[in-house]
Amino acid sequence: MAxxxxxxDKVAAxxxxxxxxxxxxxxxxxxxxxxxxxxxxxxxxxxxxxxTEIDMLGKRALPSAEHWLGNDQLGRDMFSRLIYGAxxxxxxxxxxxxxxxxxxxxLGMLAGYFRGRFELFVTGGVDVLLAFPPLxxxxxxxxxLGQTIANIALVIGxxxxxxxxxxxxxxxxxxxxxxFVTAARALGATHTRILLRELLPNVALxxxxxxxxxxxxxxxxxxxxxxxxxxxxxxxxxxxxxIGEGRDSLDIAPWLSFLPxxxxxxxxxxxxxxxxxxxALTDPRPGQV
Amino acid sequence: xxxxxxxxxxxxxxxxxxVTLLTFLISSLLPGDLAYTILGDQATPENVAALRAQxxxxxxxWQRYGLxxxxxxxxxxxxxxxTGEVVLAAxxxxxxxSLELMVMAEVIGLLIGIPLAILCAVKSGSAVxxxxxxxxxxxxxxxxxxxxxxxxxxxxVQLNWLPATGWxxxxxxxIGNLRCFVLPAATLAFAEWPVLMRVLRSDMIATLxxxxxxxxxxxxxxxWRILLVHALKPSSLTLVTVTGINIGRLIGGAVIxxxxxxxxxxxxxxxxxxxxxxxxILQGAVLFVATGFVVVNFIVDMLYAVLDxxxxxxxx
Amino acid sequence: xxxxxxxxxxxxxxxxxxxxxxxAVDGVDLALAPGRTLGIVGxxxxxxxxxxxxxxxxxxxxxxxxxxxxxxGRDLFTLPPEELRKLRGPELAVVFxxxxxxxxxxxxxxxxxxxxxxxxxxxxxxxxTRRATxxxxxxxxxxPGQRLRQYPHQLSGGMRQRVAIAIALxxxxxxxxxxxxxxxLDVTVQAQILDLLAREQRQRHMALIxxxxxxxxxxxxxxxxxxxxxxxxxxxxxxxxxFRHMRMPYTEALLAAIPKLDAAPHAPLPAIAGRPxxxxxxxxxxxxxxxxxxxxxxxxxxxxxxxDPEGAGxxxxxxxxxQ
Numbered sequence: 001m002a003x004x005x006x007x008x009d010k011v012a013a014x015x016x017x018x019x020x021x022x023x024x025x026x027x028x029x030x031x032x033x034x035x036x037x038x039x040x041x042x043x044x045x046x047x048x049x050x051x052t053e054i055d056m057l058g059k060r061a062l063p064s065a066e067h068w069l070g071n072d073q074l075g076r077d078m079f080s081r082l083i084y085g086a087x088x089x090x091x092x093x094x095x096x097x098x099x100x101x102x103x104x105x106x107l108g109m110l111a112g113y114f115r116g117r118f119e120l121f122v123t124g125g126v127d128v129l130l131a132f133p134p135l136x137x138x139x140x141x142x143x144x145l146g147q148t149i150a151n152i153a154l155v156i157g158x159x160x161x162x163x164x165x166x167x168x169x170x171x172x173x174x175x176x177x178x179x180f181v182t183a184a185r186a187l188g189a190t191h192t193r194i195l196l197r198e199l200l201p202n203v204a205l206x207x208x209x210x211x212x213x214x215x216x217x218x219x220x221x222x223x224x225x226x227x228x229x230x231x232x233x234x235x236x237x238x239x240x241x242x243i244g245e246g247r248d249s250l251d252i253a254p255w256l257s258f259l260p261x262x263x264x265x266x267x268x269x270x271x272x273x274x275x276x277x278x279x280a281l282t283d284p285r286p287g288q289v
Numbered sequence: 290x291x292x293x294x295x296x297x298x299x300x301x302x303x304x305x306x307x308v309t310l311l312t313f314l315i316s317s318l319l320p321g322d323l324a325y326t327i328l329g330d331q332a333t334p335e336n337v338a339a340l341r342a343q344x345x346x347x348x349x350x351w352q353r354y355g356l357x358x359x360x361x362x363x364x365x366x367x368x369x370x371x372t373g374e375v376v377l378a379a380x381x382x383x384x385x386x387s388l389e390l391m392v393m394a395e396v397i398g399l400l401i402g403i404p405l406a407i408l409c410a411v412k413s414g415s416a417v418x419x420x421x422x423x424x425x426x427x428x429x430x431x432x433x434x435x436x437x438x439x440x441x442x443x444x445x446v447q448l449n450w451l452p453a454t455g456w457x458x459x460x461x462x463x464i465g466n467l468r469c470f471v472l473p474a475a476t477l478a479f480a481e482w483p484v485l486m487r488v489l490r491s492d493m494i495a496t497l498x499x500x501x502x503x504x505x506x507x508x509x510x511x512x513w514r515i516l517l518v519h520a521l522k523p524s525s526l527t528l529v530t531v532t533g534i535n536i537g538r539l540i541g542g543a544v545i546x547x548x549x550x551x552x553x554x555x556x557x558x559x560x561x562x563x564x565x566x567x568x569x570i571l572q573g574a575v576l577f578v579a580t581g582f583v584v585v586n587f588i589v590d591m592l593y594a595v596l597d598x599x600x601x602x603x604x605x
Numbered sequence: 606x607x608x609x610x611x612x613x614x615x616x617x618x619x620x621x622x623x624x625x626x627x628x629a630v631d632g633v634d635l636a637l638a639p640g641r642t643l644g645i646v647g648x649x650x651x652x653x654x655x656x657x658x659x660x661x662x663x664x665x666x667x668x669x670x671x672x673x674x675x676x677x678g679r680d681l682f683t684l685p686p687e688e689l690r691k692l693r694g695p696e697l698a699v700v701f702x703x704x705x706x707x708x709x710x711x712x713x714x715x716x717x718x719x720x721x722x723x724x725x726x727x728x729x730x731x732x733x734t735r736r737a738t739x740x741x742x743x744x745x746x747x748x749p750g751q752r753l754r755q756y757p758h759q760l761s762g763g764m765r766q767r768v769a770i771a772i773a774l775x776x777x778x779x780x781x782x783x784x785x786x787x788x789x790l791d792v793t794v795q796a797q798i799l800d801l802l803a804r805e806q807r808q809r810h811m812a813l814i815x816x817x818x819x820x821x822x823x824x825x826x827x828x829x830x831x832x833x834x835x836x837x838x839x840x841x842x843x844x845x846x847x848f849r850h851m852r853m854p855y856t857e858a859l860l861a862a863i864p865k866l867d868a869a870p871h872a873p874l875p876a877i878a879g880r881p882x883x884x885x886x887x888x889x890x891x892x893x894x895x896x897x898x899x900x901x902x903x904x905x906x907x908x909x910x911x912x913d914p915e916g917a918g919x920x921x922x923x924x925x926x927x928q
Contacts, residue, residue: 509693
């Protein structure tokens with residue numbers, strides 16, 4: 001009964017997975033995301049000082065009643081800059097994956113559904129795009145076209161297309177063989193109808209999970225760009241640029257870098273947790289984390 | 290076996306061609322008149338026209354692409370208009386530095402990741418396993434530049450053990466050279482080990498449940514032999530793929546790390562050429578890096594066949 | 606009989622499952638003398654493989670073991686891991702059911718043979734290679750030298766199983782457990798493999814346990830047969846006696862279910878109706894009662910014990926044995 005032995009392991013595993021699905025960590029992540037989203041949206045009406053007001057006398061000041069988290073190296077309020085920085089991260093973070101998931105998801109679905117030369121073309125194109133050093137791609141385009149939120153989001157979005165194409169194609173491939181698609185076709189449904197009514201709802205869920213992971217990655221990439229001084233130009237605060245600017249003060253005021261770093265870390269972690277939880281829901285494999 | 294290699298090579302060629310095309314298009318189609326930029330304040334209409342004719346900028350784009358491609362195939366990536374450097378030389382000069390960083394980073398990453406993965410696989414489900422897996426997951430949310438800042442803060446600023454930036458050639462001062470690479474390599478390795486560990490761990494957990502592992506135990510072999518010879522080899526496919534792809538990516542992709550630690554590698558060359566609008570260097574360097582990536586992927590595919598004989602000979 | 610080589614005493618194996626505690630093996634007693642062969646027969650799910658895994662100490666982590674397994678006077682359950690490891694190979698060996706999964710696909714046949722010789726007999730590579738070639742020839746593999754360098758998937762199913770047997774025999778074990786050694790093979794190859802096992806057993810005076818679901822396999826190849834059902838031994842007797850004077854209705858049904866060459870064409874095969882009981886729910890009476898055509902209220906309420914009322918060395922557990 002080797003069969004029995006295997007079954008016992010498989011049988012126990014889903015029980016484990018169930019228990020950890022929506023644990024405390026998930027809700028904590030959702031809470032943090034909710035918090036910064038709200039803060040970013042209502043930044044203007046919050047009772048906080050301006051993020052761009054320079055006060056050379058209050059350089060690197062410690063927290064006080066007026067400046068809850070102190071000042072940075074140019075005397076600007078840290079707390080306010082952190083909240084406005086969230087705006088940039090979230091806007092780019094949400095915009096870019098939207099581009100990726102729309103174009104990538106569409107290409108992937110079409111490739112997986114129609115197969116043949118179109119599929120070869122799409123997968124080849126994806127391979128070519130992947131061969132490019134991504135950061136260089138971003139740098140090149142923003143250097144020539146200008147460093148604006150829109151451009152940065154656009155380029156990062158384009159770079160994210162391969163990942164979503166792959167997921168969409170894989171899911172579509174496995175679904176296309178199933179009975180409900182064959183049935184729809186037998187009933188004379190057009191390709192458009194099958195794609196939109198039958199396949200899209202099923203592809204949407206794994207794509208959605210990946211979308212959240214894409215948000216996490218985008219925040220990181222935007223942060224890296226800003227860190228190198230190649231993101232959104234000053235005075236607009238961005239977590240990445242705050243970390244980069246704080247580098248010179250590491251010996252006397254390390255929190256200037258570590259505060260925005262912590263905010264970024266928590267945000268990325270939260271999106272990762274939520275995205276991973278959703279991904280586990282749509283892709284049940286026992287024993288995986 | 291020959292068929293297997295041949296098929297892969299066949300696929301390689303169109304991808305490489307497409308890479309060259311994309312590289313060329315990116316640098317050619319972007320706005321801004323190149324001749325104008327080069328001449329700067331000497332840009333009179335006649336000079337601009339003359340330079341354009343000389344550089345062949347008046348030709349239709351597909352002709353320019355063909356000319357450039359012909360040059361590339363002969364090994365001539367051009368010469369920078371700004372500095373007069375031969376592009377190929379500029380890249381190959383910096384390549385060893387990027388390679389040294391890359392190899393060190395990957396080796397450190399594997400040295401951390403492999404033992405941890407084996408530990409987690411053997412004790413799968415235990416507290417140790419859950420802790421390490423959680424740690425790996427958390428680390429994924431910590432981007433490399435943050436790790437760099439942390440490491441610099443700890444080792445350079447606070448403890449003053451290692452230099453924060455700079456580079457010394459190996460020939461001049463081997464110890465100094467290695468000291469310069471420790472922090473950047475560690476930064477990259479920190480980004481690598483979680484992925485490597487997770488990948489090997491899940492493959493090993495699956496392998497350890499296989500009948501042939503039970504058989505190995507039934508033969509009375511020593512546990513270490515079972516783990517390292519019987520279990521590790523069949524589980525390493527994904528690990529090799531990921532390592533290979535990472536190395537391929539790191540050739541030009543360690544841009545951030547090289548910038549932070551001021552290492553004169555290929556990544557910094559790329560960034561510098563963008564900032565200086567030196568599109569000849571940019572074009573040549575990007576082509577070099579992208580080609581390297583495609584080639585490395587090809588080698589990884591070949592390695593598959595070495596690791597898993599079933600792929601080599603096909604099924605009986 | 607002479608002092609038994611292997612003595613299984615009151616062994617039970619339970620596994621926790623979400624549906625409850627699964628009783629895979631429920632109080633089994635068996636003994637085997639050196640050089641003798643024992644057949645263990647039963648349907649899928651009767652516990653025969655779990656029993657063999659218990660003897661070999663290869664059970665899954667979550668399993669609980671009760672009882673004792675004495676091998677050569679030592680209790681395998683309480684042996685320290687290093688002692689157990691030294692036993693495996695030179696004293697105790699096993700052949701699994703599917704050689705495609707029991708041989709490591711990424712190691713050569715040679716490596717898998719030689720490593721055992723090196724681990725237990727301390728041979729150097731040259732002598733180990735020579736011995737490996739001899740072993741492969743002994744189990745009937747042509748061109749043995751070449752085979753050493755090949756991988757399992759390059760061999761046919763029958764040859765792979767011969768390799769597995771060669772590996773098992775390599776350290777001259779005192780006991781070989783063959784768990785359904787022919788189930789995964791073509792019918793034409795099955796007889797060859799069984800004959801090979803029988804020949805090796807005779808030549809080496811090795812004790813052999815042959816586990817199978819097919820009563821036909823043990824006929825003429827084993828000294829004793831134990832029939833298992835729902836985790837227990839329900840009948841045990843010397844083979845000739847079992848076939849001529851079987852007592853358990855279950856054994857009778859098993860025998861009837863074997864397809865016969867001389868049956869009329871299209872004659873229906875008398876399969877046993879119903880299915881084995883749920884191992885997570887223990888039954889008060891005989892486990893076979895729901896499917897037995899002789900069962901009555903006594904059978905359903907009281908569990909029969911394994912006894913030998915006739916004193917003929919044949920045990921069975923039944924309230925209404927066949928005559």
